[in-house]
Amino acid sequence: xxxxxxxxxxxxxxxxxxxxxxxxxxxxxxxxxxxxxxxxxxxxxxxxxxxxxxxxxxxxxxxxxxxxxxxxxxxxxxxxxxxxxxxxxxxxxxxxxxxxxxxxxxxxxxxxxxxxxxxxxxxxxxxxxxxxxxxxxxxxxxxxxxxxxxxxxxxxxxxxxxxxxxxxxxxxxxxxxxxxxxxxxxxxxxxxxxxxxxxxxxxxxxxxxxxxxxxxxxxxxxxxxxxxxxxxxxxxxxxxxxxxxxxxxxxxxxxxxxxxxxxxxxxxxxxxxxxxxxxxxxxxxxxxxxxxxxxxxxxxxxxxxxxxxxxxxxxxxxxxxxxxxxxxxxxxxxxxxxxxxxxxxxxxxxxxxxxxxxxxxxxxxxxxxxxxxxxxxxxxxxxxxxxxxxxxxxxxxxxxxxxxxxxxxxxxxxxxxxxxxxxxxxxxxxxxxxxxxxxxxxxxxxxxxxxxxxxxxxxxxxxxxxxxxxxxxxxxxxxxxxxxxxxxxxxxxxxxxxxxxxxxxxxxxxxxxxxxxxxxxxxxxxxxxxxxxxxxxxxxxxxxxxxxxxxxxxxxxxxxxxxxxxxxxxxxxxxxxxxxxxxxxxxxx
Numbered sequence: 001x002x003x004x005x006x007x008x009x010x011x012x013x014x015x016x017x018x019x020x021x022x023x024x025x026x027x028x029x030x031x032x033x034x035x036x037x038x039x040x041x042x043x044x045x046x047x048x049x050x051x052x053x054x055x056x057x058x059x060x061x062x063x064x065x066x067x068x069x070x071x072x073x074x075x076x077x078x079x080x081x082x083x084x085x086x087x088x089x090x091x092x093x094x095x096x097x098x099x100x101x102x103x104x105x106x107x108x109x110x111x112x113x114x115x116x117x118x119x120x121x122x123x124x125x126x127x128x129x130x131x132x133x134x135x136x137x138x139x140x141x142x143x144x145x146x147x148x149x150x151x152x153x154x155x156x157x158x159x160x161x162x163x164x165x166x167x168x169x170x171x172x173x174x175x176x177x178x179x180x181x182x183x184x185x186x187x188x189x190x191x192x193x194x195x196x197x198x199x200x201x202x203x204x205x206x207x208x209x210x211x212x213x214x215x216x217x218x219x220x221x222x223x224x225x226x227x228x229x230x231x232x233x234x235x236x237x238x239x240x241x242x243x244x245x246x247x248x249x250x251x252x253x254x255x256x257x258x259x260x261x262x263x264x265x266x267x268x269x270x271x272x273x274x275x276x277x278x279x280x281x282x283x284x285x286x287x288x289x290x291x292x293x294x295x296x297x298x299x300x301x302x303x304x305x306x307x308x309x310x311x312x313x314x315x316x317x318x319x320x321x322x323x324x325x326x327x328x329x330x331x332x333x334x335x336x337x338x339x340x341x342x343x344x345x346x347x348x349x350x351x352x353x354x355x356x357x358x359x360x361x362x363x364x365x366x367x368x369x370x371x372x373x374x375x376x377x378x379x380x381x382x383x384x385x386x387x388x389x390x391x392x393x394x395x396x397x398x399x400x401x402x403x404x405x406x407x408x409x410x411x412x413x414x415x416x417x418x419x420x421x422x423x424x425x426x427x428x429x430x431x432x433x434x435x436x437x438x439x440x441x442x443x444x445x446x447x448x449x450x451x452x453x454x455x456x457x458x459x460x461x462x463x464x465x466x467x468x469x470x471x472x473x474x475x476x477x478x479x480x481x482x483x484x485x486x487x488x489x490x491x492x493x494x495x496x497x498x499x500x501x502x503x504x505x506x507x508x509x510x511x512x513x514x515x516x517x518x519x520x521x522x523x524x525x526x527x528x529x530x531x532x533x534x535x536x537x538x539x540x541x542x543x544x545x546x547x548x549x550x551x552x553x554x555x556x557x558x559x560x561x562x563x564x565x566x567x568x569x570x571x572x573x574x575x576x577x578x579x580x581x582x583x584x585x586x587x588x589x
Contacts, residue, residue: 003094005088006151009081010158017295018162086528089147093134096143102418105327109130113324115333116400125208126201130326133203134319137196143534145309150301152309154524159299166292167284170273174296177268178303181261188257191310192250196318200245201330204322206236208532217297247345251311258307271295333402339419345426345507345538346409348396349374356392366392367561370406373564376507379539381549384558384584388543393558394510397540398424428501432513434493441470442477444485445499464499464529498529509539546583555579 032265058066083233111127121128164171184375213220213229270293276284284292354370368387374380382390395401396408399415408415415423436444445460446452457477461467469492473479485493501509511530526547550569557565557572557579572579 001091002088002150003154005084005091005152009084009088009403010155011431012077012081012084013155013298014158014162014295016081017298018075018291028072039472069179069315072254077387083336085151088151088587092147092150095566096146101141102396103138103323104131104135105555107323109136110326110329111223113331113334114329115331116395117201117332117404118329120358120427123204124209125206126204127326128211129200129204129207130319130487133207134200134322138316139198140317140325141312145316147306148309149313150422151304155302156299156306159295163292163295163299166288166295167273169276170269170292173269174265177265181258181265184257184261186190188250188254188311192247192254192314193241194318195243195247195250196315197321199240199247200322202243203500206233206240209233209236213358225274240256241557247315251315254307258303262303266293266296268520269293282535331449333399333420335416335420339422340413340417342410342413342418342422343428345376345410347376349508349540350409351393351396351536352407352409354393354396354403354408356389356396356401356403356405358401370563372556372563374540375539376538377536378553379534379541379549379551379556381541381543381552381556383543383546383555383579385582387560388558389561390558391512392560394512394540394542397508397510398427398429416508426506427510428504428506428533429510429512430494430497430501430533431462434485434497435483436496438480438483440475440478440480441473441496444496445477447500457499460499460503461495463502464495465525466495466499466529467530469495495529498533502533507537509537511539511543513542514546546579546586557582 033497057069108131110129154245160171160174163174209232211332213233220226239404273284273289273292277286277289351370351372354367355365356367357365372380372393382393384390392401397415398404399420402416410418410423410426418469437447442454442457445457454477461470461477470479479487481487481496485496488496511534530548541549546569550556552569554566555569555572558564565572567575571581
C-alpha cells in the first residue's frame with residue numbers, strides 16, 4: 001500500500017508541475033496551432049492533446065475561464081498528491097515501529113538465553129547502550145528514513161523519465177552531472193558511518209562508567225575518590241563531545257553540499273536549455289523548457305532528502321553493527337536435537353573426570369579431573385579457599401556453563417541430553433548475594449511458579465522464618481521491596497530467597513555461601529530456615545563458615561581446582577591437614 005500510494009503521489013505531483021506550460025501559453029497568448037494526435041505515452045502527445053483541448057476551451061469560453069480551469073486542476077492535483085502521500089506514510093508507520101519493537105524483543109530474548117560466559121567478557125553499560133541508544137539511533141536514522149527511501153527513488157526515476165521525453169539533450173546533461181554529485185556526497189556518508197561507530201562505542205563506555213559509579217557509590221565516598229571518578233567521567237564525556245562534533249559537522253555538510261551541487265547542475269541545465277530555445281534551430285518550445293526547469297527544480301528536494309536519508313542510514317548502520325554483535329552471538333548452551341524429558345530426580349548425581357576452564361585469556365584450568373558422586377537425599381558440602389573452584393563446580397550442574405572435558409550425570413544420563421528447562425526445574429538455588437526484583441514480596445517469593453496460591457506463599461515464608469517480618473511491613477506480602485530488595489536487611493533478603501526456593505520445592509538444592517555475608521543473629525535465623533529447606537532434599541552446599549556444614553554427609557575439600565580431601569566432619573578433623581587448618585583458623589581457641 002505504501003508503494004502504491006507513493007507512486008500515485010509522485011504521478012499527481014508530476015501532473016501538477018506540468019500544468020505550468022499551458023498556463024504560460026494562455027498567459028502570454030501563444031498562437032501556436034495545435035492538432036489532435038493519437039494518445040500514447042509520450043510527453044509530446046500529452047502536451048499537444050491537452051493544449052488542443054485547452055485552445056478549444058479558450059475559443060468557446062475565453063482566456064480567464066481557461067486560467068480558472070487550470071487553477072482548479074492544479075488545486076485538485078496538489079490535493080490528490082498530498083492525500084496519497086499521507087496515505088503512504090499512514091501505511092508505513094506500523095512497519096517502522098514494528099521493526100523497532102521486534103528488534104528490542106529479539107535483543108532482550110537473546111540476552112536471556114546467552115551463556116553467562118558472554119557477559120563476563122562484556123561491559124554491562126555497553127550492553128545497555130546497545131539496547132537503548134543504539135536501538136533509538138536505528139529508529140531515528142533508518143526507520144524515519146524508510147518513507148524517503150521508498151518514495152524518493154521512485155520520484156527521481158519518474159521525473160527523470162519525464163524530462164528525458166521532454167528533451168533528451170538537456171536530460172543528458174543532468175545524467176552526467178548528477179552521478180558526480182552523488183559520488184561526492186557518498187564519500188561523506190562513508191566517513192559519517194565510521195565516526196558514528198566510534199561515538200556509539202564511546203557512549204557504551206560512558207554508560208558503563210555511570211553504572212559502575214552508581215553501584216559503587218558507597219566505596220567511592222569511603223575512599224574519597226570522588227575527584228578521581230569525576231575526572232575519569234569528564235575525560236570520557238569530553239572525548240564523546242569531540243566525536244559528536246565531528247559527527248554533526250559531517251552530517252550537516254551533506255545537506256548544503258547537495259543543495260550547492262544541485263544549484264550548479266540547475267545553472268548548467270538553464271544555460272544549455274537557453275541555447276536550445278534561443279539558438280538557430282530552436283528545437284525546444286519556451287513553455288516546454290520552463291516546464292522542464294520546474295520539474296528539474298522539484299527533482300532537487302527529493303534528491304536532497306534521499307542524500308540526507310542516506311547519511312542517516314549510514315549513521316544508523318553503525319548502530320546496527322553494534323546490535324548485531326549481540327544478535328549474532330552464539331547461544332552455546334542449548335538443547336540437543338531430541339532432548340530427554342525429566343520431571344523427577346531418583347538416584348544420584350555424578351561428576352565424571354570433570355575438567356573446566358572459562359576459555360578466557362590469562363585463565364587456566366578452574367577444575368581438574370573431578371570425580372564426585374552425590375546420592376539422592378545426601379548433603380554434600382564444598383569447602384576450600386576462594387578461587388578453588390567450588391562455585392564453578394556447582395554452576396556446572398544447572399548448565400550455566402558447559403563442559404568440554406568429562407561429563408555430569410543425573411540418574412545415569414548426561415545432563416546435556418536432558419531438556420534444559422526440565423533440568424533447571426529440578427533445582428533450587430540460594431546464592432550469597434540475594435537476587436531480588438523491584439516488585440512485591442509476594443511476587444518475589446512466587447517468582448518462577450505459575451499461578452502461585454497465597455496460602456502456599458505464606459507457608460513457604462513460614463518455613464523460611466520470613467512470615468513474621470513480612471506481616472510487619474506496611475502492606476504485608478504486597479509491599480514493594482525496592483531495587484534489589486533495598487528496603488530490607490541482608491538477613492531478610494536472604495530469607496525471601498530461601499522462601500522462593502521452598503515454594504519451588506526442588507528435589508536438588510544448591511546453596512552457595514548463603515549465610516557468609518550475614519551477622520550472627522541473622523545467620524542463625526537463616527541457618528534455621530536452610531535446615532527446614534534441606535529436609536528430604538539432595539543438597540550441594542558451598543560454605544566458608546565451616547560451623548554451618550558440620551552435619552553434612554560428606555565434606556569435599558578443594559584446592560586449586562582439585563579435590564584434596566573428603567569425608568565427614570569428624571573424620572577430617574582427626575585425619576586431615578587442609579580441612580583441620582581451615583577449621584582451626586575459624587575457631588576461637
